[in-house]
Amino acid sequence: MANGILVVDDAAFMRMMIRDVLTKNGYEVLGEAENGQKAIEKYKELKPDLVIMDITMPEVDGIQAVKEIKASDPNAKVVMCSAMGQQAMVIEAIQAGARDFIVKPFQADRVIEAVKKVLG
Template identity: 50%
Template sequence: MPTVLIVDDALFMRVAIGNMLKEWGFEVIGEASNGRQAIEKYRELQPDLVTMDITMPGMSGLDAVKQIIPEFPDAKIIMITALGHQRLVIDAIEYGAKDFITKPFTPEKLKAVIDNIMPSMEV
């Protein structure tokens, strides 16, 4: 069963994304509400997939990606962003994030992005 770390400062988003992923056979092994927690949890858990909100208080998802990828170059991180943050998304992809999705999104769109970056996983 593939594992996932969900990073978002909004609890309702963590719950919504977690419910979708559980339906698709993922095990949610951790959650974080800011970039600093995301880095700590990634080091500790080394999940198969990370969903990372791009803007969060304290440390952003972009800054977390900048620190996770050099240490874990194979990390599969999907950035989750609001409309209007396209420049941040481009930066995140340049720093090593695998893909992105814009809020609000449908479960089908999230599944398509996951299938795109994890084609070998039976999800």
């Protein structure tokens, strides 16, 4: 069975690109969210195998969302996405429980490498 993934990014274009990379590589995108608050709600509803989440988003940012998702499910697997120059935020995200990160603009093979690494 395909691994179910939740894609979270405030930019619809980025969600579409990530979804495209994942589906072409045999992964199933269970849902999408445009901010951290919706990501938390969707996580509880969909119970995905993995979340790919942007760090900087409106309402609730990716770091706060990781903390809340991990609080509700300590086994949650999250890969963060961040733009160049956000190293401090990436470190904070890893400390909050993210398993890996992808730097934007990303290469398709880097996305798949992170997904495979985290899902095993």
